[in-house]
């Protein structure tokens with residue numbers, strides 16, 4: 001690229017100086033099922049033109065070389081917990097019931113320095129993997145406005161779009177290991193959580209892709225009052241909300257004990273299933289629940305790697321999609337994944353479902369899974385559009401080298417990208433801002449980040 005930061009424009013040049021051209025790549029759009037050699041012009045955060053030969057229309061524009069690369073819509077990580085970056089891979093020998101309380105004691109009270117570094121470490125990995133945004137189901141105990149402000153500033157500086165879904169739980173003591181007081185202090189009451197959510201949501205900046213919304217932990221860990229407050233605030237502020245749903249068989253049993261019905265049925269009875277909400281996991285859903293979720297227009301976020309890591313089960317993705325449910329893909333937090341490589345989860349989404357049904361006509365292919373990681377995630381964050389690369393759409397774009405994996409024989413671009421995964425993206429743009437250029441992060445100081453992470457590893461703040 002010829003300029004340091006095209007998003008601020010280029011002073012004193014010709015009429016197309018505020019245009020950035022992605023030139024020489026093969027545009028591959030799994031959402032609209034189209035691919036072809038084309039250049040893309042980006043202006044004011046949006047795609048201004050797309051097609052072969054448009055370069056001649058913008059002779060003075062800055063350029064990003066995409067030769068030998070595939071240009072795809074930016075991916076969205078539909079479910080993660082940023083604070084787990086410092087506990088990556090903390091998932092051997094435990095199911096969710098044991099894992100959660102063990103984790104709460106370790107990663108829920110990060111210092112301000114550690115909190116910021118944790119977020120940036122996760123954002124770095126996601127950006128390098130072609131992501132332009134995420135649902136960060138954000139967890140700190142106690143949750144404070146100070147922690148929210150640290151998170152928003154970190155994402156703002158990184159140029160990374162987010163729904164910061166503020167986690168809360170208020171159900172204290174009852175049946176089953178998933179229902180109980182959090183370690184390290186008494187739970188806030190529903191009204192206190194809701195008041196905090198309201199104050200934090202006022203700090204959202206949707207114009208730059210920074211959303212703040214309610215993130216109740218899940219039905220079995222939250223009172224009905226708290227769940228209703230989450231939906232009410234989401235409606236009032238016009239911002240989505242997010243929660244876990246039916247991740248494990250144990251959780252399902254607890255829901256039956258508490259409600260006399262599966263959790264999704266309970267949510268539907270409360271009127272809480274709607275297009276505003278995204279549901280992480282949804283592993284243990286019966287056909288009635290799937291029908292209710294579809295009818296309500298809620299989104300489900302599939303987390304195949306995390307579900308494998310904690311032995312949670314295989315989500316019924318084919319049945320959800322057949323019912324018309326919008327499904328996105330998430331990594332879940334690094335502690336139950338090992339990392340934040342969304343393309344790995346896309347690959348696992350394509351393959352894992354094949355163990356759930358032996359009918360190949362119901363299996364996800366590489367383009368299906370990739371499109372889910374784009375469109376489903378955008379719904380969950382509340383970003384406009386479904387991610388397709390068309391004129392007028394937000395310029396959320398990832399560029400991956402094909403390198404030695406050039407297409408040939410039986411391969412196609414989507415299989416090559418998803419199954420024979422590249423080591424990282426070449427360029428990434430979010431809302432037209434260049435986050436990664438030729439493999440170099442433009443919005444995160446990696447040297448400072450690594451120094452900070454090293455200091456924490458050695459017992460620093």
Ligand SMILES: [Zn+2]
Nearest residue numbers: 137280332333
């Ligand atoms: Zn989670």
